[in-house]
């Protein structure tokens with residue numbers, strides 16, 4: 001599978017999990033925690049694949065415009081990974097505060113995914129040829145296996 005299709009497939013998974021999470025009520029204490037942890041694990045791997053494999057390839061093949069996109073996308077990752085998600089993991093799942101934070105995280109991620117699919121990925125397709133995208137996809141599959149193994153061992 002090529003790198004872009006692979007990442008879009010991840011987006012679908014995360015979007016579905018976010019929908020599920022935001023449709024829960026304060027009574028679904030355990031389910032909320034489970035869904036949040038699944039989202040955390042999915043994002044950990046997805047973000048790593050983008051930041052370590054696709055983003056650098058775009059930055060390297062592109063110019064100033066691509067470098068700007070690169071830094072913006074990385075910053076959006078950082079907002080979720082180091083601010084929003086850690087806060088959420090420390091919020092009681094049975095509270096309204098939790099629901100509020102989920103809503104904000106969902107909006108941030110949806111915006112980010114939209115930008116990737118509308119700008120960054122089409123740019124990658126322009127800058128990199130079919131073989132390169134296939135090759136990056138293979139690298140991603142291998143890296144995903146490795147990271148999943150690490151998650152399981154943690």
Ligand SMILES: [Fe+2]
Nearest residue numbers: 047050112116
């Ligand atoms: Fe991303």
Ligand SMILES: [Fe+2]
Nearest residue numbers: 007050113116
């Ligand atoms: Fe993404």
